[in-house]
Amino acid sequence: MFWVLFLLTAWAGALLSCARLLRAASDGAEPAPGGATAHHYDELNLYEAAYLAGGPRRVAELTLLSMERQRRLLLTHTGWATVLDPVGRDPLERSVLGAFGPDGQSPVESVRTAAAGDEAVRALADRLGAAGLAVPEDARAGISAGVDAVRGASALTVALAAASFAVPTGGTTPTLVLCWFALPLILTLGCLGIARFESHPYSSWASPAGQRLLTALDRERGRSEPLAAIAVRGVRAVGDPDLRAAMSCGNRGTVPRQRGY
Incomplete structure (x- = not known):
């Protein structure tokens, strides 16, 4: 059942990377302290x-x-x-x-x-x-790093899924193994898709007010x-x-x- 350890590793990477991206996106959406609240x-x-x-x-x-x-x-x-x-x-x-x-x-x-x-x-x-x-530079860097982390977790999940076939699966069918690994992959790809959909229509330089x-x-x-x-x-x-x-x-x-x- 070594493949279960691979699966847990994939889940850990997916959860941690998605949480990092969500936190960075939340920080980037916060208005700057002391910034004006209304503009034309x-x-x-x-x-x-x-x-x-x-x-x-x-x-x-x-x-x-x-x-x-x-x-x-x-x-x-x-x-x-x-x-x-x-x-x-x-x-x-x-x-x-x-x-x-x-x-x-x-x-x-x-x-x-x-x-x-x-x-x-x-x-x-x-x-x-x-x-x-405008989104502060550190917030933009955090979002970029978060996206890279989620992409890395997606690649890690695919790699671990492939590696799971090189170890004993304890009678578990390959289809079931792939289904289990598909769950963290869906999470990471879905997080990237939401991040792209929710991204600003022009660029990440402007805050929601901008x-x-x-x-x-x-x-x-x-x-x-x-x-x-x-x-x-x-x-x-x-x-x-x-x-x-x-x-x-x-x-x-x-x-x-x-x-x-």
Whole structure:
């Protein structure tokens, strides 16, 4: 009956990992201490909406595309960006401009990565967290670790079920053994499914209060304002295929020819 020990191990892993994920999700849903309890979507600027919808990377993307629309940056389908106006009008624009090389040209991905890690984005995140609109970093890390733990427990259950056939089953039929192991597997897979279903429609960066604001912003301004749509839905909301290609390229690319508009 060694397979019973395997089964108990599978149950222990399933129960502990699911409990860890549920606790992390509960902590992430709690409002920040001292955060405001009522907000209106008009109180969000687009940088804040971008952070809530997609985190630091989305903020950098929105800044790049906003400057491109103002003809202050040139983004090419080859994945390179060129500075046309070297004066930043806010801290986030200055963080983007500071990521360029001395010749004013850099791969879009390099600029995006550097700008996403800038102090200006961290200050934006802190402000949203203090307002109760963004999920704190430690809570996001806890949820991610919880999901990884449940996935690991699912894999462990499958491995233990397979290993149970290598030991004596005491007359128990293989079908019955599999049925017993199916129970903890159903628990872990169900927990992952619920976590995915209950996850925020945009991302895990926003708290429930922040999600409500994003939903309202998308409904009221997402169709009429291109930058609002980009803030909420990301690069897939960009209508120009060349710009989508520019934002989709990695660090490697061909240095673009200069072209005008």
